[in-house]
Amino acid sequence: MSEANKLNCPICSSQEEKVISDLLSFMKKKKFVKNSLIFEAGEEINGLYLITSGSVKISKLSPSGKEIVLQILGEGKTFGEGSVLGQDRHSDTFVANENTEVMFLPKKEFQNIIQSNLSLYQAVVGSLIKWMNNLDVVIENINTPSAKDRVWLHLGRLQEQQKTPVIKLDGKKHDVALMLGLRPETFSRALAELESEGKIKMNHKQIQLLL
Numbered sequence: 730m731s732e733a734n735k736l737n738c739p740i741c742s743s744q745e746e747k748v749i750s751d752l753l754s755f756m757k758k759k760k761f762v763k764n765s766l767i768f769e770a771g772e773e774i775n776g777l778y779l780i781t782s783g784s785v786k787i788s789k790l791s792p793s794g795k796e797i798v799l800q801i802l803g804e805g806k807t808f809g810e811g812s813v814l815g816q817d818r819h820s821d822t823f824v825a826n827e828n829t830e831v832m833f834l835p836k837k838e839f840q841n842i843i844q845s846n847l848s849l850y851q852a853v854v855g856s857l858i859k860w861m862n863n864l865d866v867v868i869e870n871i872n873t874p875s876a877k878d879r880v881w882l883h884l885g886r887l888q889e890q891q892k893t894p895v896i897k898l899d900g901k902k903h904d905v906a907l908m909l910g911l912r913p914e915t916f917s918r919a920l921a922e923l924e925s926e927g928k929i930k931m932n933h934k935q936i937q938l939l940l
Contacts, residue, residue: 783829
């Protein structure tokens with residue numbers, strides 16, 4: 730197996746073997762049990778994390794104290810990229826959504842590697858841009874009061890990303906519901922309503938958009 734294949738990492742996949750080798754040489758394995766706190770908002774950013782198994786829930790508290798789920802990150806996703814771009818502390822809370830294993834690259838070593846690799850720096854910036862786009866989606870969800878409309882908009886976004894009329898949900902139904910700010914039963918009910926209206930056809934996690 731090549732060094733590149735050892736990392737299922739979106740910001741690393743286009744890098745040269747030497748860069749991957751440098752990253753691997755400093756990475757350390759960490760494990761978190763389900764519902765354990767990885768770090769909370771306000772804590773210092775200490776490096777880059779790559780999820781090798783499990784998933785991580787990212788959330789923040791609204792002014793009223795309600796938890797807002799910003800994203801569920803699964804295998805192959807990274808977080809902590811801001812550590813090389815001047816961000817000192819996490820603005821959100823990160824919790825293991827299930828038993829999770831990550832590879833951790835300390836901030837100092839990450840900064841040293843990225844200083845001599847422009848393509849890696851560009852990949853990190855691209856990852857942060859995607860994160861900002863995701864926040865725009867979260868805001869749109871909050872401003873969409875109807876559960877059915879939230880689900881329909883989300884399915885439309887998935888279709889644009891996957892470029893096919895038959896799409897796959899981007900996670901377990903429970904996790905997708907959390908990302909949309911819905912209870913799992915409300916999410917399932919909205920899917921059923923859309924199907925009864927002839928807008929979608931469901932087959933487990935696969936959904937065909939008919940309109």
